[in-house]
Amino acid sequence: xxxxxxxxxxxxxxxxxxxxxxxxxxxxxxxxxxxxxxxxxxxxxxxxxxxxxxxxxxxxxxxxxxxxxxxxxxxxxxxxxxxxxxxxxxxxxxxxxxxxxxxxxxxxxxxxxxxxxxxxxxxxxxxxxxxxxxxxxxxxxxxxxxxxxxxxxxxxxxxxxxxxxx
Amino acid sequence: xxxxxxxxxxxxxxxxxxxxxxxxxxxxxxxxxxxxxxxxxxxxxxxxxxxxxxxxxxxxxxxxxxxxxxxxxxxxxxxxxxxxxxxxxxxxxxxxxxxxxxxxxxxxxxxxxxxxxxxxxxxxxxxxxxxxxxxxxxxxxxxxxxxxxxxxxxxxxxxxxxxxxxxxxxxxxxxxxxxxxxxxxxxxxxxxxxxxxxxxxxxxxxxxxxxxxxxxxxxxxxxxxxxxxxxxxxxxxxxxxxxxxxxxxxxxxxxxxxxxxxxxxxxxxx
Numbered sequence: 435x436x437x438x439x440x441x442x443x444x445x446x447x448x449x450x451x452x453x454x455x456x457x458x459x460x461x462x463x464x465x466x467x468x469x470x471x472x473x474x475x476x477x478x479x480x481x482x483x484x485x486x487x488x489x490x491x492x493x494x495x496x497x498x499x500x501x502x503x504x505x506x507x508x509x510x511x512x513x514x515x516x517x518x519x520x521x522x523x524x525x526x527x528x529x530x531x532x533x534x535x536x537x538x539x540x541x542x543x544x545x546x547x548x549x550x551x552x553x554x555x556x557x558x559x560x561x562x563x564x565x566x567x568x569x570x571x572x573x574x575x576x577x578x579x580x581x582x583x584x585x586x587x588x589x590x591x592x593x594x595x596x597x598x599x600x
Numbered sequence: 601x602x603x604x605x606x607x608x609x610x611x612x613x614x615x616x617x618x619x620x621x622x623x624x625x626x627x628x629x630x631x632x633x634x635x636x637x638x639x640x641x642x643x644x645x646x647x648x649x650x651x652x653x654x655x656x657x658x659x660x661x662x663x664x665x666x667x668x669x670x671x672x673x674x675x676x677x678x679x680x681x682x683x684x685x686x687x688x689x690x691x692x693x694x695x696x697x698x699x700x701x702x703x704x705x706x707x708x709x710x711x712x713x714x715x716x717x718x719x720x721x722x723x724x725x726x727x728x729x730x731x732x733x734x735x736x737x738x739x740x741x742x743x744x745x746x747x748x749x750x751x752x753x754x755x756x757x758x759x760x761x762x763x764x765x766x767x768x769x770x771x772x773x774x775x776x777x778x779x780x781x782x783x784x785x786x787x788x789x790x791x792x793x794x795x796x797x798x799x800x801x802x803x804x805x806x807x808x809x810x811x812x813x814x815x816x817x818x819x820x821x822x823x824x825x826x827x828x829x830x831x832x833x834x835x836x837x838x839x840x841x842x843x844x845x846x847x848x849x850x851x852x853x854x855x856x857x858x859x860x861x862x863x864x865x866x867x868x869x870x
Contacts (some may be wrong), residue, residue, distance in 0.1 A: 441693065480868075480870060481870050484614045503866075503868065504837055527868055528865060528866065528867050528868065529864075529867070529868050529869075529870055530867050530868065530869040530870070531869065532869065538867050566868065569868065569870065570870050573870040574870070586740070590709075594833075596867070597870075
């Protein structure tokens, strides 16, 4: 079942803190494949967290390859049990999310981030990401903490309809 | 404001606002947007924030004494506007009356300008209740709070987005599919105050096919040298020359010494 439906609010799994994965076994590796496959078939999608496909585990995939705002680019990578080691240089941008399809919001996020986690081979990796890749990583890690971008906006007037022309 | 402010996001039953009021909070800015298919119920979300009063943090969902207004069928949508001098408790009072009527407060926006409060609500009302009845039910609160309240029936409510019409965004592969349609620009306009700034800007935008989605103006600075600050969010339909329109506005207002900065709004879908 490599491609899974992407859940939207108010799916409870999107607002709960995901559980640690722990050891990387065949099930975890299958989850990584599902995340990658689901991301790849979703137009414009640059990242996906496990809760978005209904799995309450701490795992995400990111791939900002070719995005015009990307500076650092590590290609397609999956991290289990990610930890943000450092984050600095807050920058605002307007975000959307597959799990909140009707809205966008202005969110300030760090643009210099060091994140570490376990890859599907069970190897601990530490990545220095910046600009758009940093934003994508932090957005996905928020999903693992039960947060969506709506929880990060500065206030009511920082939330906008996703689409304005019908 | 003489008090500290905090921003709360609440997935609510309307009674959440009453509890805000009881806990001594005051609403200084409110916005609600329905982000789900009609008839879909929201799930109360536990909030893990020790600073949030527990009475505020947990929503009850929509109970309405067994009358849930937006369940299948049986509702009409109405607009509700309320204007008056700002004071604590206005939103909570309106929400309490609406809840008692079995209404759902759906989309809303409120603002306070120089101490004057204004709110615009879209309310789902059981179709057994007319606008006059809603207005009459609100009358005591309006009188007590010195508000001017108007309730008007709304015609067919437009769908939230094309996503809802097609269902695409509910399935894999849908997100991002609609981002290529049209452009949105934010205009920042500021300069020495003088008559006609808004008129010049909006006329230029209208002629270019732009549609104003949001507007905010502020008159600031000392009385002998007031500065006018205008922000506009403008949508341009597919095929229109948004960048050209920005140049036109810049030139039109530049003639009277007002600065214009226009930026396209770029949305990153993550």
